[in-house]
Amino acid sequence: MSTEATPQDQEDRTARAAKDIGPTGPITKATDMTLEYVDERTKVVPDVKWMMFRKIPKETSWFQTLGFTALVIFAMQAVTGIVLAMFYKPDPATAFNSIEVITDEVTWGWLVRGMHKWGASAMVIVVFLHMGRVFFFGSYKYPRELTWVTGALLLVLTMFMALTGYLLIWDQKAYWATVVAVNITASAPILGPYVADILRAGPEFGPNTLSRFYSLHMLVIPGAIATLIGIHLYLIARLGISEPPYSKRLMKARREEEDARRRAAREQLPHGRKPVPAPGTTPQREPVTADGGGSS
Amino acid sequence: MKRSQKLAYKREFEASKKDGKPFFPYAVAHDLIVATATLGVVIAFAVIFRVEIGEPVNPATTDFVPRPEWYFFFLFELLKIFEGEDALTPVIMATFIVPNLLMVLLIIWPFIDRGPERRIWRRPVSVVTAIVVIFMLAYLTEEGANSPGGAVAADELEIPGIENFPEAEAGFELYLLNGCASCHMINGVGAPGPGPDLSKEGEKGRTDEWQIGHLKNPPEFVPGSSMPAFTNFTDQQYQELAVFLNGLGTDFN
Ligand code: HEM
Numbered sequence: 257m258s259t260e261a262t263p264q265d266q267e268d269r270t271a272r273a274a275k276d277i278g279p280t281g282p283i284t285k286a287t288d289m290t291l292e293y294v295d296e297r298t299k300v301v302p303d304v305k306w307m308m309f310r311k312i313p314k315e316t317s318w319f320q321t322l323g324f325t326a327l328v329i330f331a332m333q334a335v336t337g338i339v340l341a342m343f344y345k346p347d348p349a350t351a352f353n354s355i356e357v358i359t360d361e362v363t364w365g366w367l368v369r370g371m372h373k374w375g376a377s378a379m380v381i382v383v384f385l386h387m388g389r390v391f392f393f394g395s396y397k398y399p400r401e402l403t404w405v406t407g408a409l410l411l412v413l414t415m416f417m418a419l420t421g422y423l424l425i426w427d428q429k430a431y432w433a434t435v436v437a438v439n440i441t442a443s444a445p446i447l448g449p450y451v452a453d454i455l456r457a458g459p460e461f462g463p464n465t466l467s468r469f470y471s472l473h474m475l476v477i478p479g480a481i482a483t484l485i486g487i488h489l490y491l492i493a494r495l496g497i498s499e500p501p502y503s504k505r506l507m508k509a510r511r512e513e514e515d516a517r518r519r520a521a522r523e524q525l526p527h528g529r530k531p532v533p534a535p536g537t538t539p540q541r542e543p544v545t546a547d548g549g550g551s552s
Numbered sequence: 553m554k555r556s557q558k559l560a561y562k563r564e565f566e567a568s569k570k571d572g573k574p575f576f577p578y579a580v581a582h583d584l585i586v587a588t589a590t591l592g593v594v595i596a597f598a599v600i601f602r603v604e605i606g607e608p609v610n611p612a613t614t615d616f617v618p619r620p621e622w623y624f625f626f627l628f629e630l631l632k633i634f635e636g637e638d639a640l641t642p643v644i645m646a647t648f649i650v651p652n653l654l655m656v657l658l659i660i661w662p663f664i665d666r667g668p669e670r671r672i673w674r675r676p677v678s679v680v681t682a683i684v685v686i687f688m689l690a691y692l693t694e695e696g697a698n699s700p701g702g703a704v705a706a707d708e709l710e711i712p713g714i715e716n717f718p719e720a721e722a723g724f725e726l727y728l729l730n731g732c733a734s735c736h737m738i739n740g741v742g743a744p745g746p747g748p749d750l751s752k753e754g755e756k757g758r759t760d761e762w763q764i765g766h767l768k769n770p771p772e773f774v775p776g777s778s779m780p781a782f783t784n785f786t787d788q789q790y791q792e793l794a795v796f797l798n799g800l801g802t803d804f805n
Contacts (some may be wrong), residue, residue, distance in 0.1 A: 311572040313565075314577055324583035325590050325778065332591060352608040359605055370598030378594045380623045389681055393671030398553050398561060401662035415623065422621055427606030433620045436734050436743045440631070443746035443778040444648040497579070501569040501670040510671075521568040 310539040313499035319393075319499060322386035327485065329379045333417075334478065336372040344424070348463045351426035371456050376418050383414050393499040403491040414482050420473035426466065434469075435461060557668045625653060625696025626689050631746070647746060694716035709733070709741040713804035714796075720804065723796025726789055730782065738800065747779060752801035 295301035343362055345354040358365040387407065390396055396404035423434040436463075443453035457464035499506055620628055630646040657664075665678050672679055705717035709728070714721055726735070735747035758766075762773060767790060785793070 282563065309574045310578040311569040312575050313568040313572045316579060316582070318582060318586065320579075321583045321586035325587045330701075332594070348609070356605055359603060366602060367595075367598055370601075370603045371594055373603055374594050374597040374601070377621075377623070378590065388682075388686070391667070392672055392679065394672075394675065396556060396662040397666070397668065397670060404662045405659055408655075408661075411658070412655060418621055420624060423681040425606070428608050428609060429606050429619060431609040432734055433609065435731070436622065437624070439735055439778075440627075440647045440746045443644070445644055445776070448648070449778065496565065496569065498670075499565070501672060503568075505571070506564070507566060509567065 262493055307493055310493070310496070312497050313503065313505075315500060315503035315505065316497060317393075317500045318388075319389040320500075322382055322389055323492075326329075326379065326382045326386055328482065329375055329382055330485065333372060333375050333379065334370050336375065337474070337478075339368045340372060346424070346466055348426065348466050351424065351466060355425055355427075363548065369464065376421060379414055380418060383411055389412060393498060394501055400491070400498065403488060403495065406488045406491070410481060410484050410488065411486070413477055416480070417473065417477050419470045423466065426471060431461075438464045553666055561668060622693065622697065626692035628743075629692040629696045638773060691700060711739065711804055713801075714799070717795070717803060719792050719798060720796040720799045722789075722794035723794070726785070726793055727796060735779070750797065750800055754798045754800045754802035758798060760791065760794040760798060763797050765792045767793060 291301055340358065343354055343358045343365065345351060355369075358369055360366070362368075389408065390404065419434075419437060422430045424430075438452050438455050441455065442448050444451075453459060455465070455468065456462070457468040627646075630650060630735070633646070665675075667675075669675055711724065714724060732747075733742035737749045738741050738751050766773040766779075767782045769781050770779040
C-alpha cells in the first residue's frame with residue numbers, strides 16, 4: 257500500500273530490468289519505457305498502480321456500480337452542457353430563440369439537448385438509487401461517515417443543478433415554475449427573502465435573473481460538484497469499498513464468532529459440556545447474554 | 553463507537569480484502585457495463601422522446617400555471633398537505649421546516665445511527681424508517697404527477713356562477729393577468745403555494761377595505777406576509793378585485 261516510490265522500488269526496477277532476459281514484445285517495451293519516463297517526472301505511477309490494483313472485497317455487488325454510473329452521467333452532462341453552451345445565448349431577448357436553433361437547426365442539436373435533458377432526470381434517479389444502496393448496506397457507518405456527508409451534499413447540489421437549468425430554456429413553463437420556486441423560497445422565514453433576492457438578482461424577475469441562473473448552473477454549482485466528487489472519490493479509494501453485509505464470507509465469520517461465543521459460554525457452566533444440572537442444584541452463574549462477548 | 557468495535561471493524565475489513573480481488577479489472581468491468589447501459593438508456597430516451605419547444609416567455613401575460621420538473625413534485629405536494637385555515641404557518645412548515653429538517657437529517661444521518669451493525673435485518677428501525685420515507689416520496693411524486701394544477705393555462709380555470717357578477721368578473725380578469733395564479737390556487741387550478749388556496753376566500757368574512765389594504769400592503773394586515781404589494785391598480789380595479797375575492801366560495805363557486 258506504499259504510495260511513494262522509495263529508493264527500494266527504484267532498485268527493484270533496475271534489478272528487474274537487468275535480470276529480464278526473456279523475449280519482450282515491442283508493445284511491452286514501449287509501455288515500460290513510457291511508464292518509466294512519466295514516473296521519473298511525476299512520481300505518480302506507483303499511486304496509480306496502487307489505485308488500480310488495490311484489493312477490494314471478493315463479493316462486491318452490482319448495486320455498487322451506481323456511484324460510478326452517477327459519475328459517468330455527470331461527465332455526460334458536462335460534455336453535452338459544453339456543446340449546448342457553444343450555441344446558447346444567455347439573454348432574455350435571445351435565449352428562447354437560441355434553444356430553437358439548437359433544437360431545429362444545429363446538426364445533432366436535438367440529440368445533444370435531449371441527452372442533457374434526460375440526463376438530468378437520470379442523474380437524479382441514479383444518485384438517489386446509489387444513496388439507497390449505501391443506506392441499506394450500512395456503508396455510511398464507521399469509518400465512512402464523511403463519505404456520506406459529501407455524498408448528501410452532492411445530492412442537494414444535483415437538485416440545485418436541476419432547478420437552475422430549468423430556467424435557461426426560457427419558455428413559459430420553465431419561467432413560471434421558476435417564479436414559483438423562487439417565490440416559495442422567499443416565503444421562508446428569516447433568510448428566505450434574502451436568498452430569493454440573491455437568486456433573482458434583485459426584488460423582481462428580470463434580465464439579470466437569467467444571467468445569474470446561467471452562472472450558477474454553468475460555473476458555481478458544477479465547480480462545487482466536481483470538488484465534492486473529488487473528495488468523495490478520494491475517501492472511497494482511501495477507505496476501500498465496503499463489503500456487502502450479506503456476503504458469504506461475512507456471514508460465515510459471524511457464524512463462527514457466534515459458535516465460539518456459545519462454546520466459551522458452555523465451558524464456563526459449572527457442569528462443563530453437560531449443562532444439565534443434577535436435581536436439586538442450581539447453576540451458580542447467570543446465563544450469558546448476547547452482548548456479553550462483544551464482537552471482538 | 554467503542555474502541556473495541558472499531559478494531560473489530562478494521563480486522564474484519566482486512567480479512568475481507570485478504571481473499572479479495574483487484575479493483576482492476578473486476579470492479580471496473582462491472583462499473584463500465586452498468587454505466588454504458590445507463591448511457592444507452594438516456595440516449596434512447598433522447599431519440600424516442602424528442603425535446604420539445606414551448607412558448608416563449610411572456611412575463612406580461614401571466615395566465616400560465618406553472619409546473620415544476622417531476623423531481624420537485626414532492627415539495628409542491630407538501631404545500632398542499634399543509635394547507636390550512638391560517639395562511640402562514642402551513643407555508644412555513646412546507647417550504648422551510650420540513651424540507652430543511654429532512655435535508656439536515658440526511659446529511660448528519662451517520663452521526664445519529666452510529667451502531668456497528670450493518671446487517672439489514674438487524675437494523676429494523678433505520679431500515680423501516682428508510683422504507684417509509686421512500687414510500688412517502690413516491691406517493692407525493694405520484695400525487696404531483698396527477699395533480700389537476702398541471703401544465704394547464706389559467707384560462708381553463710372556471711368559476712361557476714361568476715357571470716352574474718360583472719364587477720367580480722372584471723376582478724377575475726385582473727387575477728388572471730397579474731400572476732396571482734403563480735402563488736394561489738382556485739378550484740384546483742394554479743400553484744399550490746406559497747399563497748393559500750383562495751377557493752373559499754369569501755367565507756373568511758374579510759371586508760372589501762381589508763382586501764384592498766392587504767393588496768396594497770400585505771404585511772400590514774398579515775404580519776410576516778411574503779405576498780408582494782400590488783400598488784399600481786386604479787381604485788376601480790382594487791374594488792373589482794375585492795368583490796371577486798370576497799365572493800369566492802359565497803356568491804359563486
Ligand atoms: C454526484 C453524485 C455522486 C457520485 C458521482 C458518487 C460516486 C461514488 C462512487 C464512484 C462510489 C464508489 C462505490 C459505488 O459506486 O457504490 C461511491 C461510494 C459511496 N457514496 Fe457516493 N456518489 C454520489 C452521491 C452520493 C450520495 C448522495 C451519497 C449519500 C448521501 C453517497 C455516499 C457514498 C458512500 C457512503 C460511499 C461509500 C460506500 C462504500 O464504501 O461501500 N454518494 N460514490
